[in-house]
Amino acid sequence: MRLRFSKMHGLGNDFVMIDAISQKVRLNADKVRKLADRRFGIGCDQVLIVEEPSNPDVDFRYRIYNADGSEVENCGNGARCFANFVRERKLTGKQVIKVETASGILELHVKRGDQVQVDMGKPILAPADIPFNSQQQSTIYPLHIDGQTLQISAVSMGNPHAVLVVDNCAAAPVERLGPQIENHPDFPNRVNVGFMEVLSRTEINLRVYERGAGETLACGTGACAAVVAGRLRDLLDSTVTVNLPGGALVIEWAGGDHPVRMTGPTAQVFQGQVKL
Numbered sequence: 662m663r664l665r666f667s668k669m670h671g672l673g674n675d676f677v678m679i680d681a682i683s684q685k686v687r688l689n690a691d692k693v694r695k696l697a698d699r700r701f702g703i704g705c706d707q708v709l710i711v712e713e714p715s716n717p718d719v720d721f722r723y724r725i726y727n728a729d730g731s732e733v734e735n736c737g738n739g740a741r742c743f744a745n746f747v748r749e750r751k752l753t754g755k756q757v758i759k760v761e762t763a764s765g766i767l768e769l770h771v772k773r774g775d776q777v778q779v780d781m782g783k784p785i786l787a788p789a790d791i792p793f794n795s796q797q798q799s800t801i802y803p804l805h806i807d808g809q810t811l812q813i814s815a816v817s818m819g820n821p822h823a824v825l826v827v828d829n830c831a832a833a834p835v836e837r838l839g840p841q842i843e844n845h846p847d848f849p850n851r852v853n854v855g856f857m858e859v860l861s862r863t864e865i866n867l868r869v870y871e872r873g874a875g876e877t878l879a880c881g882t883g884a885c886a887a888v889v890a891g892r893l894r895d896l897l898d899s900t901v902t903v904n905l906p907g908g909a910l911v912i913e914w915a916g917g918d919h920p921v922r923m924t925g926p927t928a929q930v931f932q933g934q935v936k937l
């Protein structure tokens with residue numbers, strides 16, 4: 662199978678984007694891993710697929726695979742790239758694009774330049790829906806790891822996130838704690854892990870150890886989850902600049918059942934063809 666693709670990124674969180682409308686695409690976990698491999702393949706954090714929607718009220722289906730081949734429910738940086746990809750490929754001319762994912766519908770608002778704002782929907786906090794093993798819902802949960810007890814927040818943006826508050830993001834033990842929390846038995850579907858340093862009520866530093874991809878230069882759903890956790894802990898206001906290693910996102914959340922909005926850039930690096 663020969664596939665046309667675009668290599669894109671959102672603040673260095675990088676993707677292989679494939680149009681499965683204009684070409685026949687048959688992928689499985691092994692083929693995804695081959696595409697994502699940074700030595701034997703193209704290399705990326707996620708593989709993103711553009712499909713015809715099953716829901717007549719939306720424009721596209723947006724399918725997301727991590728580099729380890731796992732299919733997942735949401736990808737925020739990928740959603741911004743998705744919007745500019747489908748317009749560049751003339752699959753739509755719309756400024757507001759609705760896409761369905763495995764976890765719900767996202768609204769992509771194309772702004773000036775390379776900026777896209779995404780309505781990421783409202784955060785999910787009920788433990789059973791994250792999913793996270795806890796008898797009751799709380800703002801902070803104890804998580805026993807490696808003989809120590811961490812204080813985490815648990816938030817889903819369609820995909821599961823654990824958020825820790827740290828004094829210094831740059832010195833946070835991401836490589837040591839990331840995989841241990843990602844695979845903790847209290848997260849039956851595994852989990853993305855955010856390490857958040859609060860600079861003020863309107864700015865944070867954040868590093869994310871992503872489920873199925875490891876530490877990435879940016880994580881859109883992770884930035885949303887961190888701001889939700891920070892607001893629930895009364896550490897943050899409703900509009901927050903999130904500084905990730907790859908650059909900054911602006912996250913807005915008015916609280917409660919309001920949607921979380923994420924605004925940031927996208928970039929296309931190159932286009933190509935690959936034989937699978």
Ligand SMILES: N[C@H](CCC[C@H](N)C(=O)O)C(=O)O
Pocket residue numbers: 674706707727733734735736737738739820821853871872873874877879880881882883
């Ligand atoms: N690793 C995530 C998917 C990609 C999320 C991230 N790249 C984003 O921008 O939201 C998961 O397993 O849920």
